[in-house]
Amino acid sequence: MRMRRKKNLETRLDDCSNYLLECTNEDLNHENAEKEIKLFNFEEIFGNTNKIMLEIGCGKGTFACTYAKQHPDVNVIAVEKAANVIVTACEKAAEEKLKNIKFMKCSAEYLPSYFPKGSVSEINLNFSCPFPKAKYAKHRLTHTRFLAIYERLMSDEAVIYQKTDNMHFFEFSIESFSQFGFKLCNVSLDLHNSDFEGNIVTEYEKRFSDMGMPIYRLEAKK
Numbered sequence: 001m002r003m004r005r006k007k008n009l010e011t012r013l014d015d016c017s018n019y020l021l022e023c024t025n026e027d028l029n030h031e032n033a034e035k036e037i038k039l040f041n042f043e044e045i046f047g048n049t050n051k052i053m054l055e056i057g058c059g060k061g062t063f064a065c066t067y068a069k070q071h072p073d074v075n076v077i078a079v080e081k082a083a084n085v086i087v088t089a090c091e092k093a094a095e096e097k098l099k100n101i102k103f104m105k106c107s108a109e110y111l112p113s114y115f116p117k118g119s120v121s122e123i124n125l126n127f128s129c130p131f132p133k134a135k136y137a138k139h140r141l142t143h144t145r146f147l148a149i150y151e152r153l154m155s156d157e158a159v160i161y162q163k164t165d166n167m168h169f170f171e172f173s174i175e176s177f178s179q180f181g182f183k184l185c186n187v188s189l190d191l192h193n194s195d196f197e198g199n200i201v202t203e204y205e206k207r208f209s210d211m212g213m214p215i216y217r218l219e220a221k222k
Helices: 008-017 030-036 044-047 062-070 083-095 108-113 134-137 145-155 168-179 203-210
Strands: 051-056 074-077 101-104 120-126 156-164 183-188 216-221
Touching: 030 108, 044 074, 051 062, 051 108, 051 168, 062 074, 062 083, 062 101, 062 120, 083 101, 108 145, 120 134, 120 145, 145 156, 145 168, 156 168, 168 183
Parallel strands: 051 074, 051 120, 074 101, 120 156
Antiparallel strands: 156 216, 183 216
């Protein structure tokens, strides 16, 4: 079901434009976007040289905003391709007066146009769409075509954190990470019944957990 366009969407986006980084390459085929490189200068954007945490598919921003509050010494970039959704995330950050977070309205394929190589210290993939039909596998955010993008953005010590409620997507992700050469660690088949501490619960995560569904989690390193 298609989401209804929010009332006064453009005005609301303008009102929180200081939280939105300009993305100008989406009118191009993403395979050609890298020819129009417009790399961000994070020191200029944030006024410091702190590490960068990237969340891809931030939804309404609960995880990104909570993370930014808990880690004031980390700069957060949260990506969401739907304007209808990212506006809520931006408004949340503005309401909480967060200084160390910015948002990007674009698809993950375009990230190499904006992020310098090796500039990201952490990537979070929280409850990405599993695209359950096999013919759409290449759209999954843990498909090897996306892993190639992440590897390019990641510093040598960077870590990818993934959480999902979908067992088949999780199995696909484990296979994909392994085949690409990532090292997996701290793999959990039931996060909420494990001894893991410091978990930030997202909107989807709470919904699925309340339904009694296990939450799967892994960490992947170069």
